[in-house]
Amino acid sequence: QKEVEQDPGPLSVPEGAIVSLNCTYSNSAFQYFMWYRQYSRKGPELLMYTYSSGNKEDGRFTAQVDKSSKYISLFIRDSQPSDSATYLCAMANTGGFKTIFGAGTRLFVKA
């Protein structure tokens, strides 16, 4: 079993839709939960991160962490064509050095 499981998609939605992206994990030692966005032929960029459980909101993006279920989510409201990218969940333990990435979900937002 992989430490982090993420459905690779692809996920195709119309512009304006609410997008839900999810990951599950198995290592209860993870303390930092991140979402990275990767455009085609570019390196990943940090979108947002959460420490331990709870929610975090940044504009149209909301990250949720449920440590009891070992489940994390990213919600995108009012999705735009510019949101089309691969979204990778990532997790790290205390110190945040060794980061484990999910496989990434490819998202297409159609105008």
Add this chain to the structure above:
Amino acid sequence: DAGVIQSPRHEVTEMGQEVTLRCKPISGHNSLFWYRQTMMRGLELLIYFNNNVPIDDSGMPEDRFSAKMPNASFSTLKIQPSEPRDSAVYFCASKLAGGPGSYNEQFFGPGTRLTVL
């Protein structure tokens, strides 16, 4: 700020040849990471350095892979001899190591696309 710089951006080589990938981290960052990304395996951490010292190389697939960081502004990842299954995009990332309870963002370079024929 120039960001993380990687070279070459593309490399095509033949099986058995030596390949050297180069990385210049962001000035002031004291942690450096090498990743490999493929469709099959996703983004895998190969090795990371803290203050130029290798901390964890458990992700390095085989003895054919080696990495060095001779100073704070330069690192190399070498594959010798290369094999077709090494074909992937190799990313270098750097960050400023934070204290306990903090997380600092890893900044990724543009990657080197390696093709081994």
